[in-house]
Amino acid sequence: MRHLLGIEGLRRSDIEALLDRAEAHLHGSPDASHVLRGKVVANLFFEDSTRTRTSFEMAAHALGAEVLNWTMAGSSVSKGETLLDTARNIEATGPVALIIRHRSSGAPHLVARHVRCAVVNAGDGTHEHPSQGLLDAFTLRRRWGKLDGRTVLIIGDVLHSRVARSNLHCLTALGAKVVLCGPPTLLPPGLEALGARVTSRLDDVLPEADAVMCLRVQSERQSESFFPSAREFSRLFGLNAARAERLKPEALVLHPGPMNRGVEIAPAVADGPHSVILDQVAHGVAVRRAVLEVVCR
Numbered sequence: 038m039r040h041l042l043g044i045e046g047l048r049r050s051d052i053e054a055l056l057d058r059a060e061a062h063l064h065g066s067p068d069a070s071h072v073l074r075g076k077v078v079a080n081l082f083f084e085d086s087t088r089t090r091t092s093f094e095m096a097a098h099a100l101g102a103e104v105l106n107w108t109m110a111g112s113s114v115s116k117g118e119t120l121l122d123t124a125r126n127i128e129a130t131g132p133v134a135l136i137i138r139h140r141s142s143g144a145p146h147l148v149a150r151h152v153r154c155a156v157v158n159a160g161d162g163t164h165e166h167p168s169q170g171l172l173d174a175f176t177l178r179r180r181w182g183k184l185d186g187r188t189v190l191i192i193g194d195v196l197h198s199r200v201a202r203s204n205l206h207c208l209t210a211l212g213a214k215v216v217l218c219g220p221p222t223l224l225p226p227g228l229e230a231l232g233a234r235v236t237s238r239l240d241d242v243l244p245e246a247d248a249v250m251c252l253r254v255q256s257e258r259q260s261e262s263f264f265p266s267a268r269e270f271s272r273l274f275g276l277n278a279a280r281a282e283r284l285k286p287e288a289l290v291l292h293p294g295p296m297n298r299g300v301e302i303a304p305a306v307a308d309g310p311h312s313v314i315l316d317q318v319a320h321g322v323a324v325r326r327a328v329l330e331v332v333c334r
């Protein structure tokens with residue numbers, strides 16, 4: 038695998054090999070600290086990030102690499118420098134991989150066609166966030182052993198969610214059933230063709246779920262008159278304590294972060310017994326080590 042641009046199109050065996058390698062890293066793979074020694078990994082984040090940027094940085098350090106943390110603030114983007122010129126100039130300094138987050142869907146794909154080093158998509162617009170899909174699947178696999186036959190309910194702002202798209206591809210490839218649930222205004226057409234069951238009837242599907250993933254309501258991508266407002270969303274689709282009571286006792290609750298506490302998820306649920314949200318973050322480092330190891334090979 039030269040780049041990681043998306044989960045769509047990866048074979049089950051590719052995904053499982055990455056998750057198996059992440060498992061080895063979680064247990065302290067004995068020979069990983071020299072894998073990228075003397076190499077540089079460049080983080081190019083054109084959008085803000087807490088979890089993805091820091092965990093790619095930690096993953097690169099754990100493999101022995103130096104990390105260049107480029108951010109848009111303070112860069113020559115303010116003078117009109119393009120995405121491609123920025124990426125090619127950073128590449129000229131010699132990194133083995135560019136980790137790219139951008140608000141435009143397809144931005145890392147464009148860069149990958151014009152550079153020689155590896156490119157990893159760290160979230161492109163509303164398209165994909167492949168390392169998030171992998172770490173979510175990894176978190177579920179560690180709890181269940183395998184995903185075949187399990188039902189994962191993804192609730193909320195599917196329309197704007199690159200996390201939902203990567204999870205849909207990843208979870209179905211691993212044999213899980215994916216149910217996407219949200220208000221009709223936040224459910225784009227064509228999801229059934231990708232293998233999902235789609236519904237707006239949250240209370241009907243909650244008891245079926247082996248895991249529930251709440252998506253962040255991306256208010257920044259909605260106008261003021263958008264339906265539903267955050268308050269309406271919370272009432273109609275928020276995972277609150279009453280709804281959590283209707284989950285299977287062993288059901289897992291995930292959220293990719295950052296959370297809008299009190300909107301898509303209540304604090305009592307985010308911090309409650311079903312939650313594996315901080316496990317997701319911890320697993321992100323091991324999964325991103327596996328990704329870097331594979332694309333920088």
Ligand code: CP
Nearest residue numbers: 086087088089293294
């Ligand atoms: N899940 C995720 O992408 O979080 P960050 O925006 O903090 O990287």
